[in-house]
Amino acid sequence: MPYGSRLAAQMTRRLGRPCLYTPSARLALYLALRRWCAPGARVLMSPVNDDVILFVVLAAGLRPVQAPVSVWDGNIDPAAVPESTWRNVDAVLTTNLYGVPDRVVELRRRCDQLGIPLFEDAAHAIGTRVEGQPIGTFGKAAAFSLSKHVAGMAGGFLAVEDDRERREMERLRDELLVPGRLRGDLFTTLRPLARSAVRGLHLVRPVWRTMQHLGLLERDTFRMDLRPRRLAECARHAPSLSAYEPWVRVDLHGFRERHGALVRGQLKTRMDRLDGDLTRRSVGVSLLAGAAWAGRALRDRTAEEGPLPLFRVPLLVEDRDVLLDRLVDHGVVCGYVYDPPLDDYAGAEFVEPSPDPSAARWFASHTLPADPLLARRIINALAKEGARPALPGTPALDSASGSGPSPERGAATTKPHTR
Numbered sequence: 350m351p352y353g354s355r356l357a358a359q360m361t362r363r364l365g366r367p368c369l370y371t372p373s374a375r376l377a378l379y380l381a382l383r384r385w386c387a388p389g390a391r392v393l394m395s396p397v398n399d400d401v402i403l404f405v406v407l408a409a410g411l412r413p414v415q416a417p418v419s420v421w422d423g424n425i426d427p428a429a430v431p432e433s434t435w436r437n438v439d440a441v442l443t444t445n446l447y448g449v450p451d452r453v454v455e456l457r458r459r460c461d462q463l464g465i466p467l468f469e470d471a472a473h474a475i476g477t478r479v480e481g482q483p484i485g486t487f488g489k490a491a492a493f494s495l496s497k498h499v500a501g502m503a504g505g506f507l508a509v510e511d512d513r514e515r516r517e518m519e520r521l522r523d524e525l526l527v528p529g530r531l532r533g534d535l536f537t538t539l540r541p542l543a544r545s546a547v548r549g550l551h552l553v554r555p556v557w558r559t560m561q562h563l564g565l566l567e568r569d570t571f572r573m574d575l576r577p578r579r580l581a582e583c584a585r586h587a588p589s590l591s592a593y594e595p596w597v598r599v600d601l602h603g604f605r606e607r608h609g610a611l612v613r614g615q616l617k618t619r620m621d622r623l624d625g626d627l628t629r630r631s632v633g634v635s636l637l638a639g640a641a642w643a644g645r646a647l648r649d650r651t652a653e654e655g656p657l658p659l660f661r662v663p664l665l666v667e668d669r670d671v672l673l674d675r676l677v678d679h680g681v682v683c684g685y686v687y688d689p690p691l692d693d694y695a696g697a698e699f700v701e702p703s704p705d706p707s708a709a710r711w712f713a714s715h716t717l718p719a720d721p722l723l724a725r726r727i728i729n730a731l732a733k734e735g736a737r738p739a740l741p742g743t744p745a746l747d748s749a750s751g752s753g754p755s756p757e758r759g760a761a762t763t764k765p766h767t768r
Contacts, residue, residue, distance in 0.1 A: 351519050352526075356613060357506065359620055360493070366486055366508045367515040370613075371522060373604040374472040374494035375405050375597060377507035379590060380518055380525070381490035382409035382440075385466045388588055390439035391701070392468075393430065396690035396709045397423035398444050400572050402470065403691050404596035406442070407580075407699065410588030414438055415692040415703040420741045421646035422663065423687075423712045424451045427459060431704055435459065440466045445474035445484055447685070447718055448659035449647075453479055453487040466490075472497055472505075476627040476658040490514075496601075497660050498626050499619035503537045503603065503612060525590060529607040537603065537612050571686045572694050573599050580699065627658035633721025637662040640728050642717070642738045661685055661718035667737040669717050679730035681723055688713040708741075715739040 351357070353370025360368040371377040386392065388410035394402075396415040406413045417429035423446045441460055443451035453469070460467040467488035471477075474484040475498050485491035485508050495504035507522075509515050573596065586592035590605070598604055608616075634656035638647050642664040650657070666672055673683050690709040692702040703709060719727045 352523065352607065353613060356504070356617060356620065359617070360506045360508070363623075364483055364485055364508055366491075366510065367512050368493075368506045368508045369515050369519050369522060371505045371507055372503060372526070372606055372608055373496075373601055374470070374492045374505035375401055375601070376522070376525065376605045377492035377505045378402065378442075378468070378470060379405050379409055379597075380507055380521055381468050381492065381509075382406065382411060383588060384514075384518065384521065385468075385489055386411055386440050391437060392440045392442050393425070393434065393438040394442040394691075395423060395425050395444045395446065396692050396700075396703055396706070397446060397687050397713050398470075398691060399685075399687060400691065400694065401597060401599060402442075402444075403695060403700070404593050407583075408587060408590050408593035408597055411440075413691065413695075413700040415690070415700055415706075415709075417703055417705045418709045418712065419646075420708040420712055421644045422446060422449045423709065423716070424449065425456065426708070427452055427455045429705060434704065435463065438463075438465065440468060442468045442470060443488070444470050445472075445477060446687075447661040447663050448473045448477050448657060449663065450474060450477050450479045450484055450657075453484065457487050460488075468492075471508075473660040475623070476630070495616055495619070498630070498658075499616070499623055501616045501619050503601070503608065504616045525605055526607045527605055529603070529609050531609070533603050533606055534609045534611045537608070538615050568599070571688045575695060577696070577698065630658040630660075630721045631656045633724035634659050634662055636724040636728065637664065637719055637721060640664070640731075642666050642731060642736060659721055662721055662724075663712075664717045664719050664731075665712075665715045665739040666717050666731070667715070667739045669715055669739075672717060672731065672734060672736055675734050676727070676730055679726065679733075681720075681727055681730060683718055683720070685718045686713075686716070688716075711741060 357368045357370045386409065391412045391414050392406055393414045393416050395418050397418055403413055416425045418424060419426045424444055441456055443453060443456065445451050457467055469485055469488040469491035471485040471491045472494035475493055477484040485493060491508040493506040495501040507518055509518060583592040635651060637643055638651040638656060644663065644665050676683055690706060690713050692700050692706060
């Protein structure tokens with residue numbers, strides 16, 4: 350029986366597409382890129398994304414091409430991508446940032462016209478639909494994460510178009526897996542339980558501050574240390590997951606370890622509760638969409654279609670970094686901040702910069718990702734802190750956001766990512 354087949358069958362029934370289980374979404378994405386992209390291929394993607402995803406693309410031996418984005422949600426704006434760029438990319442990778450869907454219908458149409466694959470990063474969007482169709486069923490392949498909505502702290506899926514492709518990807522996955530360890534399985538199983546206990550006992554603030562002061566957080570700022578000289582040396586080994594592992598493994602060191610029955614059993618239990626999780630998220634999104642800090646697009650969409658079961662709600666605020674730090678005192682740690690955009694973070698040596706980076710810079714520097722499961726607490730905390738909503742201004746979108754992080758950026762840190 351294939352590894353993780355029970356979990357894969359459960360996801361296959363939910364999605365309506367063949368799925369295979371992977372220890373992480375980042376490994377699932379790597380599998381897809383290796384299968385359908387030749388080394389040196391150019392992949393169009395949003396610069397407002399987890400830096401781990403950038404390193405996965407580089408590890409696959411590909412060239413990340415940064416796209417213009419919507420100032421309201423940070424996802425690719427297909428209409429703003431120059432025709433010259435469309436003619437010179439070999440694949441498109443969506444983000445579905447925080448669960449807000451990419452413009453997948455238009456992206457799929459453009460990819461079909463160009464004869465190139467569309468890949469969906471659905472790590473934040475396991476419950477999102479577009480025109481009644483689940484995210485993860487529009488592209489050639491899609492990567493999902495179980496460490497988001499079900500808070501499993503591990504596990505993922507790769508969804509593909511047919512069973513033949515699934516069997517082929519299972520073989521490639523098994524070649525890349527490394528043996529698991531009982532100690533690692535115990536840590537993966539207990540970690541989400543410990544996090545729930547910290548929240549339940551109202552210990553978020555002292556625990557988080559202690560971790561900050563002791564240097565126990567793997568990221569000191571929103572982005573990990575690029576280490577450009579060492580990164581450049583890895584290019585001669587690409588495609589190679591092992592060469593790029595120092596970057597790809599950040600926040601999830603067991604991203605390609607074979608999970609034992611203990612971890613898979615816990616994830617099965619959490620998957621059984623997924624629908625309840627999505628319902629609670631929709632309720633929280635409805636509350637946050639009515640707050641002063643919600644972007645216009647989110648308010649309009651919620652009013653027209655009802656609330657999406659988002660992983661995070663992108664609130665738009667002034668003095669975002671200051672607020673992130675102050676929210677810790679209210680028992681709220683807001684992670685998943687992707688600032689600065691990847692082209693500012695990595696530079697032209699490692700990515701092709703966006704032809705218009707202004708929207709990405711503005712969105713990345715003003716977005717406060719709010720957990721809808723903590724909606725009331727976050728709304729009350731922001732009100733007590735006198736948080737001011739941010740609105741895009743001039744066509745330059747307040748270009749004072751600059752080409753990189755402001756000097757004070759880094760005072761706040763992110764919750765560990767576990768794609």
